[in-house]
Amino acid sequence: MLQGTAALAATTALTPLAAPATAAGPGPGLGEAKPLDGRPYPAYDYSRANKLPREMTGYWTTSFDVGGTERTAKVYISAETPIRSYFTVIAVPDGVDTAEFLRSSGWRAVADQRQEALFVLEPGPSGWTGAEPEAAYVAAALGFYQANNYFSIFGESYLVGYGTGAPALEAWAVANPLKVIAQAYVDSPGLSDTYLASYASREYDGQTAYTPVEFPAGFRLVRYAETVLPTWYITPDARRVAASLAYWKRANDTVAAGRHDRVLGTVHRQRPGSNRWMTSHAGAVSTVAVQPHRATTGQIVAFLTGYTRYENSFAYGNQLYERADFRRLGIEVHTMQVAGYVREYLVYRPRSARRKAPVLFVWPGDSQTDKVFVDATQWWKVADREGVVLVVVCEQYSRTSVVVSHRDSLTFFRRLRDTITARYDVDPTRFYSTGHSAGSGVTQNLAIAFPEYFAAVASSSFPAAPNAAGTVTLDGVTYPARRQKIPNYLIYGYGDIQGFVGTLWDDTPNQTDSWARYHLGVDGLTLADVDTVAGRRSGFHDRFQTWTWYDTSARVPILKLTRNLYRSHNTTAEEPPLLWAFLEHYSGETAADGTVTRYYSPSGFRRPGDRRRI
Incomplete structure (x- = not known):
């Protein structure tokens, strides 16, 4: 993995994006249009990132x-x-x-x-x-x-x-x-x-591409x-x-x-x-x-x-x-060589970020790309308000030459981590991970196999848990579950992918049940330790139904689950503020032997000396 100035050499200069919409000169002619009809689909172009x-x-x-x-x-x-x-x-x-x-x-x-x-x-x-x-x-x-x-x-x-x-x-x-x-x-x-x-x-109506949403009695469509x-x-x-x-x-x-x-x-x-x-x-x-x-x-x-x-x-x-104006905000577009391929990523260090700022690594969903995800989630507004540095991963070409998905995620993260640490004034004890769908899968698998990498994780619409052999898979490689505590928050939709929906108290076991079972076991808790079986309601039309489990010794939230009653699988920007409100309270210090000491700060580290050990 890269260290120090070597990490900086792996990135290119900022790429201009979204130039101001001023009246442009006519420019040269387009010439005759080339026919698409019957043309072979384009080949993969690995010389270009995203x-x-x-x-x-x-x-x-x-x-x-x-x-x-x-x-x-x-x-x-x-x-x-x-x-x-x-x-x-x-x-x-x-x-x-x-x-x-x-x-x-x-x-x-x-x-x-x-x-x-x-x-x-x-x-x-x-x-x-x-x-x-x-x-x-x-x-x-x-x-x-x-x-x-x-x-x-x-x-x-x-x-x-x-x-x-x-x-x-x-x-x-x-x-x-x-x-x-x-x-x-x-x-x-x-x-x-x-x-x-x-x-x-x-x-x-409530029809979705995945699971139908059932509206409550009296609901106005x-x-x-x-x-x-x-x-x-x-x-x-x-x-x-x-x-x-x-x-x-x-x-x-x-x-x-x-x-x-x-x-x-x-x-x-x-x-x-x-x-x-x-x-x-x-x-x-x-x-x-x-x-x-x-x-x-x-x-x-x-x-x-x-x-x-x-x-x-x-x-x-x-x-x-509101659409993000990359130039005005100063969102940087970089590339990096990862496993022999040029890959893109975005960095946003808002003006509100102070010295030793926290860092949030963001993994978009399948096909979403870094640029899509910045606007679709509005994470940039959370970063502005909270002073957090965003690092948004972009995927690599996947099932066609015009679609992307996750690849070489572990290698990419390790190099990004070292690059960001060397380039920016950030706090390595407050590195967090989030993502949606396939990006949530990356986040959740990293939390299981490499919990020392993050102070906490929070993601949406893809739970993960070890298989019967006690392993998880990243980029086709299996890794053992470390069975170490890590604060974790998951949000999913009522109309989400069938393998995620329902509640932990229904009669249908699914991937969300497996996710909860693993983390509750690691945390020394049971399903019955939840704050309320009914879930606490919040948000527009009480759309969020949330369950929380607390660490038995420190009495701080350690596991959290929210069901969004009015969404399908796709991401919505109403959720990142909830995810950050969970993440911001945690830090983690990793010893040379890999042991992690975790802390909780009620103020989100704004008040000196208020952190306590989990």
Whole structure:
């Protein structure tokens, strides 16, 4: 493993990311689009860390048979576009050449600056024919966009529609609001009352991709027309757009009176105290605006990219957030050689971090990547508030060349630990680990096999326990369970993967039961030692049901479990504050023989001398 300055040499300089959204010059032409149809899927490109394969960068075209008519869409992937990049979906106006439009409007330059990508919907031979007649084409094109092996997307998208192409894209947003981060429409005539009403009263049920969520008696289901979705109309047809504007103002729960903004025009902000599900964590952050004058592409980008959201298939876990501005925050993007492969990782040392700051190692879920996970979890906001240094791991190419998953995790962690210790002013006694799904599996297995590495761990949606032979597996290698105490907290969803759900008191044994059995045994506790069998309720709509076990000698929390009653498997940023509130109280000192002495501080080490030995 690396030591001292050798560790520093293993990392590259900071990579620029998310450049400011200023109006860009037109730049050079795109040339003729290369065909995707029938093209072999791209090969693995191990020369790049967390990038789409180099052969996929550039300007592409693909086609669809829609009712016997061939329709096309374009894709532009900038040279440094990462895996699961943010995409902006653009519906170009009638009568333009798409390549020239992307050049002259500055969209191609914006994608290059931001290291992102574009997916472009195009009119048919007779031009755009209206929202409903175009539904089959938009569905076919966006179906390909959302799931293919040529490129991968963040999972939520920005939408921009121009002219008569705008209603077709807006209609898709009305029907699929969980999949849209924010939207802007230029010169749009809007949608009809009839179309909007056909979706407004539809309700989101408890079906998930994993386990159905059962709502309590009297629970009020959320409607499509209550899905918060930031929206900006620019030079709209004022008379015809009225129905659309009213729909999105209602969906965003805006105040009645708009306020003037020099760039956005008349702005209707989400009502303070709004109880919308999609902003239950971030607060009233959404906006609906109408600008009767022209706006630049840079201004549109600035509006859209102020937002992010996550969870596109289950409404009650879907949340709208502020997007992290890497440049403004100073989030560093580094690479490192790990087991012969170049790997990416992020470091965020917030201004609030003082000398000897704690460090949280973050392991994203399968396919999530470091950049996806920063926004999806909002860990950066926890770091800002608490002064903790974040180190976010990125995975390696896995089942296709445009997807990643965990690999060489133990080797990666050891090198990262030494690099971070050498490069930053941090406290090695307060190293913590967290993760979600597959990343939780890494965290939990490390806690079992190498408990001396962390003062405490806290993760979500993947428990782990030793097998019958008393071992766990990391990167295909088995390691014995050390059977040493380590403070541990796990959160999972009611609608999570079937092998995790239920409670520890039901009649169905599963992986969560095995996780609890192992750690309770190591801690010298039993299931009956829990603080309350019913679980303590907290959070929005009392969504968190939490059980806690206390160390018998020190009388401090040693094991904790929370069930989120209103989410599926995917992560939600409501949980990291809970995870950190557990982690921050622990430290651990490792002796030369590997023995760990652990401490608990009620103040989270803010008050000198209040720690006590566990």
